[in-house]
Amino acid sequence: MDNITVKKYLSECGNKIKNNEIVSVLFSGVGGQGILLATSIMAHACLYDDYDVKVTEVHGMAQRGGSVVGSVRFGTKVFSPVISKADIIVSLEKLESLRYIDKLKNKGIIIINDYEVLPISVFGGKFSYPHEISENIKSFTDNFLIVKALETAKKIGSEKTMNVILIGVLSNFLPIKMQSWLKSIKKVVPKKILDLNLEAFDIGKNLKK
């Protein structure tokens, strides 16, 4: 995805908001990856930009490694917290991007973290992990972006910042002010790890494909 595509998408997104439409972003991943934190960062950023926001999450025993989904919907006025079709999906794990692909709107964008967490079900022999995720995603859409967040996260010193790196990538597609993103991260992220996460956001925002 080049800069022109990103800019085009950003302006389309801005137009939607102007037309009183709602923009929906779905976060998917595995329990423990910080999906709910990512959801909260985005929701607060929208609030600081004076949008109406609704969030919802499905986290059946998230602490215990299950599949987790968080969603954010924002606009002038939002009714349903539940997403019917998402404008953007951000998946913190490869396999989980495929699990929720039916939620992606036609011409929607999916941002995928190139990171695998093997579910217990692949050890029984019945299922195999779809390592070549881009091949599968291509059957649904060409609008996908694969981010190698693990490498970057390791470089800045914590694998746990992958969620915020992806938030940084996501910020390029949404008409939300930079200062609102930063204000939100400062509000949501614990002080002890704030600097690390601000760095992660910045790197994510400037990541080229």
Add this chain to the structure above:
Amino acid sequence: MMAKIPLLEPSDSQECKDFLKEAFKISEQFDIPVLLRTTTRISHSGSVVDLDDDLEIFEKKPYIKDPKKYVMIPAYAQIRHKNLLERWQKLKDYSNKSSLNLISTPEHCTDAAAGDVNYYNSIGIITSGTCFQFAKESFPGVSILKLGIPNPLPEKLVSDFLKDKDVAVIIEELSPFIQEQVRSMNLGIEIIGKEFFPENGEFSPIVIEALYRKFERLNYFKKGYVQILIETKNSCISPLIGKYEEKTFFDNIKTGDNLEEIKKIISGIPPRPPVLCAGCSHRAVFNILKKLKLTVMGDIGCYTLAVLPPLNSIDTTLCMGAGVGQALGVEKAGPAFTGKLVSVIGDSTFFHSGITSLIDNVFNKGTGLVIILDNRVTAMTGHQTNPGIGKTLMGEETTAIMPENIAAAVGVKNIRVINPYDTKKLEKAIKEELARNELSVIICRQECVLINKGKKTTGYFINQETCKKCDLCIKFGCPAIEFKSEKYLINKAMCNSCGVCSGICPSKSIKPEEHG
């Protein structure tokens, strides 16, 4: 409805706050308990809340002795029932006038399907709770009666709202509570709801949109209901009726012809069920129960996950405290289970409602084995304290009640407290207690691994030279044990050093890391 308890149903976070205040007011005014109903989606969603700071402080009323009100012997209960019916009548009037029941009219209609028509007037939606939000987005041009107080149903408001409509669409999750009451009002118009929407599961905007699409297909928005009815009169069935079928639809598929491929991809997605944490002591216990092929009466807690692969060892879970009683029942009904049956219950669940069934086991001469999984916290709901901890929920010091003391007090003779990480000792104890023709209690005591989350541990590793690749460690189901590039490995970041896996490995290849 029959209990005559008023029900308030908020539809977003703001209303959760506002309605609670209202619920207290109703309770005071009508001297009645009030239910505030929050369904799954209301509890698991968030929206903007305006905090108002003008708290109203209610003065505590003095206690006045009034046995005719507070002592429900039959003679007094009859008096109270009559009194309740009177209060209920007043509550009905209240519901008709309350601002919690409101009509939401469309502000504008940019609905292409609607065209110029009078469909605003001919359909009315009645809904409550989270369904209101879905309806508002799926039917932007339709008037909606939103019931903040579904019980008692504001009948006058409903009939006024539907006066000039020819179809009422009732959108509610689960049973047709509103729909059947509206129908029994005999308003002479078509009332639809459960003929179309599912009676099970949570709704989503997709479910509501399906009805919208049906209206669109019938050209209802242009022609109106009466016209459609005339056109389809030979079919004898209402044109709007027909169950919604849940279809996963993909509007993002690039081309139509790769549907088979799509289906193949989707059906091949490996499920990702939740698992017990790395180092969880429950895993050690259930691995033994599985190995000994025991029938296990379970209970509610993190350990209920042992029903899923790879442990597959729980046979029943009904409600809190049920397992211990079920074990006694199974023993009485099927003597063949003697010595092959255990019940398991967590520490907090034991305090909550396991004690009465333990007494039942003692009283009725049960000979089974009750295993209390004491992880020193109420883990599943987020690490609250319980009566065994020695701290109240507010963190104040209090008396710690120990399950072994309770077991001894109610007359259990065979009681052992064991650290489940010591699997050899635990297995031996389980076998011995099962062989005994008397009731036994084993308390497996080991702190939940999340209590000291982040604590540095030395960890374990798998010696690749001696590993026989037998797969047993993977089948143990610990998320810290991985199989990558044909190698069995322990993920150091996840391992909590419980060491249980090293006892499982037949080739003794799992070893603790050296210090350093």
